[in-house]
Amino acid sequence: MKQIPLPALLLDEAAFESNCKSIAAKANGKTIRIATKSIRSAKVLQRILESDSVFKGLMCFSPREAVFLIEKGFDDLLLGYPCWDEEAIGEIAKHNKNGRRIICMVDSEEHIDFLERIGQQVNGKLNICIDVDMSTKFGSLHFGVRRSPLTNEIDVLQVARKIKNCEHLELIGLMGYEAQIAGVGEQMPSQQLKNKVVAYMKRKSIQEIAQRRKRMVDALKQEGFILTLVNGGGTGSMDTTSKEEVVTEITVGSGIYSPLLFDYYSSFQYKPALFFALPIVRIPSPHIYTCLGGGYISSGPAGKDKVPQPVYPKGGRLLPLEGAGEVQTPVYFDEAQLQIGDPIIFRAAKAGEICERFQEIVCISNGQIIERYETYRGEGGCFL
Numbered sequence: 078m079k080q081i082p083l084p085a086l087l088l089d090e091a092a093f094e095s096n097c098k099s100i101a102a103k104a105n106g107k108t109i110r111i112a113t114k115s116i117r118s119a120k121v122l123q124r125i126l127e128s129d130s131v132f133k134g135l136m137c138f139s140p141r142e143a144v145f146l147i148e149k150g151f152d153d154l155l156l157g158y159p160c161w162d163e164e165a166i167g168e169i170a171k172h173n174k175n176g177r178r179i180i181c182m183v184d185s186e187e188h189i190d191f192l193e194r195i196g197q198q199v200n201g202k203l204n205i206c207i208d209v210d211m212s213t214k215f216g217s218l219h220f221g222v223r224r225s226p227l228t229n230e231i232d233v234l235q236v237a238r239k240i241k242n243c244e245h246l247e248l249i250g251l252m253g254y255e256a257q258i259a260g261v262g263e264q265m266p267s268q269q270l271k272n273k274v275v276a277y278m279k280r281k282s283i284q285e286i287a288q289r290r291k292r293m294v295d296a297l298k299q300e301g302f303i304l305t306l307v308n309g310g311g312t313g314s315m316d317t318t319s320k321e322e323v324v325t326e327i328t329v330g331s332g333i334y335s336p337l338l339f340d341y342y343s344s345f346q347y348k349p350a351l352f353f354a355l356p357i358v359r360i361p362s363p364h365i366y367t368c369l370g371g372g373y374i375s376s377g378p379a380g381k382d383k384v385p386q387p388v389y390p391k392g393g394r395l396l397p398l399e400g401a402g403e404v405q406t407p408v409y410f411d412e413a414q415l416q417i418g419d420p421i422i423f424r425a426a427k428a429g430e431i432c433e434r435f436q437e438i439v440c441i442s443n444g445q446i447i448e449r450y451e452t453y454r455g456e457g458g459c460f461l
């Protein structure tokens with residue numbers, strides 16, 4: 078560690094490899110598309126793709142990111158979200174025309190009109206995937222995310238027919254992300270009652286969305302649409318998404334780095350692989366060691382679970398009145414003999430976002446640096 082200037086972002090090689098293997102082993106005959114938002118380093122994406130042939134293609138979060146990755150030689154890129162960037166989509170349409178495969182996401186007629194107009198302007202081609210709603214209602218409670226308005230096969234067919242009438246668009250896939258299964262742990266600490274309710278709702282929702290997804294796929298097929306991909310799930314839903322016959326591929330990202338929020342699922346336990354190390358720069362009083370940096374709060378509803386946590390040396394905890402600060406993070410230890418300059422190692426709550434704070438990921442094996450991987454930020458890529 079002494080050779081690494083701090084702050085630093087660290088990848089534990091053994092844990093990373095183990096997670097790639099464990100995730101590949103759960104594919105159950107599907108392929109796995111890597112969620113780039115949860116990795117945010119082209120070199121790490123390449124390593125995952127090379128680790129097992131079950132990893133095929135990437136799910137990107139921005140059209141400019143897709144262009145950046147295509148220009149680096151990646152292919153088969155599914156934009157996981159609708160986008161509204163004429164210039165980048167124009168580039169995408171041209172790349173597709175030249176034989177590359179980038180797929181845009183739509184859930185409305187407005188998206189389709191917009192993409193067709195760009196396709197026409199550049200005389201290009203745009204592959205299209207329809208995003209469908211996979212949330213479940215429990216009375217007035219919405220269990221899932223607010224994304225696609227397409228909730229049934231009638232809605233989906235209407236959008237598909239419109240795509241069919243567009244000269245520059247081709248429908249090739251359907252995606253439904255069951256966030257309430259994939260992104261919600263049911264073993265959160267100090268939430269026993271809530272965990273039980275979440276586990277119950279997850280069980281019910283899993284059955285319902287499987288039926289809904291099948292109805293949608295069947296309806297499209299009956300009308301003659303050929304879907305080369307049916308994408309579902311995420312790290313937290315591999316076990317159930319992979320059992321759905323109509324699904325061809327699962328998107329997975331977070332499990333590879335296995336951040337704090339992915340410690341709390343009953344169906345898997347990956348190894349913490351991504352850490353950040355901050356230098357102690359002052360010791361304001363006995364037991365308290367203050368580091369430089371640290372306020373890397375993860376997205377989602379703001380709460381304690383989005384705050385990074387010190388993990389090494391063991392026994393450290395953040396102070397309730399300061400938490401992880403913008404440039405200073407004090408850590409309390411009952412017992413520790415640390416000095417200014419020593420590192421404290423933390424884990425982030427979510428996977429990829431932390432990469433936006435660092436230029437490179439230092440890959441460590443047996444206490445030695447074996448590689449350095451630039452993050453998107455390290456390559457000047459700032460996509461979201």
Ligand SMILES: Cc1ncc(COP(=O)(O)O)c(C=O)c1O
Nearest residue numbers: 112115254311312328329330331
């Ligand atoms: C569309 C979509 N698919 C899949 C995922 C799963 O990604 P991960 O495995 O990183 O949780 C996400 C995460 O938000 C997503 O938005």
